[in-house]
């Protein structure tokens with residue numbers, strides 16, 4: 001295996017989250033199990049943000065859910081380790097954590113915000129009850145009045161008026177307000193990690209912008225680490241320190257946002273970047289990505305991207321390339337790609353986005 005060298009999560013300078021060779025599968029019949037995520041490997045350091053990008057069906061949501069063990073009943077993390085350094089300094093493998101410990105872990109140490117906040121709220125409970133329930137599951141003795149005060153502070157942090165929002169039912173708020181309330185709720189117990197799955201996709205452009213600005217502000221203030229799942233490469237460039245590209249269930253490139261956008265070493269990442277108009281800079285004509293990714297039940301031998309790859313060579317259709325470290329740097333600044341040709345000249349995407 002030539003995975004990036006494992007960092008030591010138990011060291012105080014080590015990663016907050018160290019994902020090693022994680023497979024996630026879904027049971028689709030009595031005897032059939034489909035692997036939707038293969039050998040996911042990456043580190044996330046405290047306070048760092050990572051965007052997961054890739055076309056629809058590549059396994060981004062599955063990986064996000066798997067990390068916090070929030071998969072539907074048919075889903076399981078079937079291989080690997082998900083090492084997480086708790087606030088206490090202890091390192092746990094989330095894959096092996098019992099359900100009871102997981103409940104204590106979620107919200108407190110890590111929380112997830114899904115697309116479409118409506119479904120995340122119970123429609124018959126006022127927003128204040130959601131906050132009270134979340135607090136009470138973890139600290140049963142604090143007075144209601146104190147908890148409401150803390151809820152109000154959290155809502156104020158995402159620029160919502162607590163007097164209006166706390167007594168409201170979810171359907172009485174706009175989509176943008178609900179999404180912001182959900183982010184405030186997710187941060188209620190000061191988790192070290194927030195996973196957001198397309199949190200702005202359902203919102204109009206202006207609302208999207210204000211949610212993004214508030215997320216940036218909140219991160220500066222509370223310093224949580226973030227995994228941000230998005231289709232929007234512009235957002236990834238803006239919000240993320242690191243980017244992981246997924247293709248057909250595999251992380252095929254990971255690197256700093258700068259490396260990914262300016263020095264991509266995987267033809268799929270380059271194609272993805274070239275398929276959208278540049279975020280800023282010269283106006284280049286986007287080159288559409290033709291075809292689609294293979295189904296997870298029909299992966300071709302060798303590299304899954306080979307049938308669409310403009311740089312394909314004979315070996316690509318027979319040998320599946322491992323995620324290989326290209327530059328080892330400290331603190332999660334490494335660059336890795338799973339391409340037989342990643343040592344060839346860099347694939348230039350210069351000018352595709354801002355620095």
Ligand SMILES: Nc1ncnc2c1ncn2[C@@H]1O[C@H](COP(=O)(O)OP(=O)(O)OP(=O)(O)O)[C@@H](O)[C@H]1O
Pocket residue numbers: 026027028034036054055056057058059060061062063072074295296
């Ligand atoms: N509950 C499930 N049962 C079986 N297969 C599933 C289930 N959920 C997802 N899958 C399959 O797993 C693969 C990865 O899906 P996933 O939703 O993780 O992709 P994604 O990258 O989040 O896509 P999108 O960008 O559309 O949200 C897909 O092939 C999908 O069909």
Ligand SMILES: [Mg+2]
Pocket residue numbers: 060061062197
């Ligand atoms: Mg998804």
